[in-house]
Amino acid sequence: MVLNEYLAEYPKKIEDEIEKFLNEKKNNAIDDKIKEIVEIIEEYTLRGGKRLRPILMIIGYKLYGGKDEKEIIKAASSIELIQSYLLIHDDIIDDSDLRRGKPTLHKIYEKIYRDKKFGESMAIIAGDLSSVFAQEILDQTNFPIERKYTAMVKMAEIVEETGYGQVLDVTSLYRENFGENELLLLHTYKTAKYTLEGPLILGAILAGGYDFSMITDYSIPVGIAFQLQDDVLGLYGSEEKIGKPVTSDLEEGKKTLLMIKAMEDPVNKEKISKILGKKNISVEELELVRKIVKESGALDYTYSRAKDLVYRGIKAIEPINTDEKIFLKEFADYVIKRNF
Numbered sequence: 001m002v003l004n005e006y007l008a009e010y011p012k013k014i015e016d017e018i019e020k021f022l023n024e025k026k027n028n029a030i031d032d033k034i035k036e037i038v039e040i041i042e043e044y045t046l047r048g049g050k051r052l053r054p055i056l057m058i059i060g061y062k063l064y065g066g067k068d069e070k071e072i073i074k075a076a077s078s079i080e081l082i083q084s085y086l087l088i089h090d091d092i093i094d095d096s097d098l099r100r101g102k103p104t105l106h107k108i109y110e111k112i113y114r115d116k117k118f119g120e121s122m123a124i125i126a127g128d129l130s131s132v133f134a135q136e137i138l139d140q141t142n143f144p145i146e147r148k149y150t151a152m153v154k155m156a157e158i159v160e161e162t163g164y165g166q167v168l169d170v171t172s173l174y175r176e177n178f179g180e181n182e183l184l185l186l187h188t189y190k191t192a193k194y195t196l197e198g199p200l201i202l203g204a205i206l207a208g209g210y211d212f213s214m215i216t217d218y219s220i221p222v223g224i225a226f227q228l229q230d231d232v233l234g235l236y237g238s239e240e241k242i243g244k245p246v247t248s249d250l251e252e253g254k255k256t257l258l259m260i261k262a263m264e265d266p267v268n269k270e271k272i273s274k275i276l277g278k279k280n281i282s283v284e285e286l287e288l289v290r291k292i293v294k295e296s297g298a299l300d301y302t303y304s305r306a307k308d309l310v311y312r313g314i315k316a317i318e319p320i321n322t323d324e325k326i327f328l329k330e331f332a333d334y335v336i337k338r339n340f
Contacts, residue, residue, distance in 0.1 A: 002323050003330035010058060010073070011051040017077035018045060021137055040108055041126050041133075045084045048100040048243070053079045053199045056331075060203025060215065063324040068142075075141045075151070075206055079199050081134040082155065086162060086194075088127035092120050093170065094252050100243040131159070143206050151205045158198035165190025172255050173277070180260055184224060191230075192223025214316060218328060222313035225306040226335045231256035232302060233338060236290060247286055253277030257305065261298035268292050306336050 022042045029035035054076035061072045090096075091104035098104060103111065105126055110119030138152060168186040172178045197219035201212045233242055234249040235258060242248075249256065253276050263269040271292060275285045293299050310332045317325050 001330055002327045003334060006055050006059070006327060007050060010055050010076075013073050014051050014054045014077050014080060015046055017074050017137075018042070018080060021077070021133065025133070037122065037126055037129065040105060041084060041130055044088065044099070044105050044108075044126075045080060045130070047102055049080075049083075051080060052331075053083060053195060056196060056199040057203040059324050059327055060200035060209075061207045062203075063200070063322070064204040064207035064209035066203065066207030071141050071143060072203065072206060075138055075143070076199075076203070078134040078137040078155070079202065081130045081137065082159065085127045085130035085134065086159075088123050088130065090166070092123055093166075094248075096244060096248065098244045101240070141206075147206050147208065151202050154198070154202055154205055158194055158202075161189050161198075162194045165194070173253050178255050178260075180257060183255065183257055183260060187224045187227040188220055191227040192220045195226060196220075196223040217316035218313045218332075220313075221309035221316075222332045222335060225309040225313070225332075228257055228302050228306040228309075229336055229338055231258055232299065235293065236299075247281040250276055250281050250286065250289060251279055257302045258293045258298045261301050262293045262296040265296060268296055303336070310336050 019042065022038055022045075025038045026035050026042075029038060054073075057076040057079055058069075058072050061076075066072055087099060088105045091099055092106050096104050097107055104123075106119040106123035108119070109122040110116050113119065134155065135152060138148060138155065141148065143151075165186055165188075168182070169190055172182070172186065175182070197216055200215045200219060204212055204215065231249065231254070234254075234256070235246075237246060239246055245251075259272060259276065263272050272289060275281060275289055278285075314329055314332050317328050320326055320329055
């Protein structure tokens, strides 16, 4: 499978570029505490993950005829530091303890200095630095200046749109009329544009591309499906699989499609409302929500919506006649086949 070949070949190359860049930052640090924050950013960034966004950036580049593999790998490492920037801040917003099975960045600082507020303050700074580092990496590549400029503008647009998605996410907790349509808009901005469309277009820009309609027609439905399946994993997965407590989404009060559909029934709504957003949810409460979601048909509905969206995305890239298009088809299939 082309997907497996990329997942086997490119993560290490991308991580090597990140490590090389951050090593230079550490070597040029003007103070031990600055070196320390770069080291913590490095550990947080390199601790795990499939590097899907940078790989998709490479795919977008090759899809539009790009040939300089060395430079696109370097450029693609920038989107992984954008990922760190967003996740570090997201962890603070959600007051999360774990990310990829290890302490979140603000918790690392809190443990070292035994001060919660200090930990959050340093994490905000670390996130901001990660964002700037991403721009620096992109600027240091040897692509034509006009392509780099256009890519940087696009990167800023990706962060802006993700911010809008985050606004929709955080405020959803306080909106009584937050339903399926609002949720799909949220997933479009917080996941689809950031995880798929953005990286693919960034790569295409660096290859000299200009018409990205095929990318958009593929990315938005597949990206939404990715998040729908992610929410299923968040409820029915294991801590080992998802890298955080299995009660996290419930404790955050996330209004997933699973919750929205299950709570259409007034009796279910009353039961779930007593648990959703509660801290220290018990195993019994988790199992109750899982049972309600499954028996209400919300689980089947969510999976069906994800499959329909993936099918729509695959249709957008027909006919498949290159390795990059095969990768995108296999990735779309992978989205709905991820298991618990």
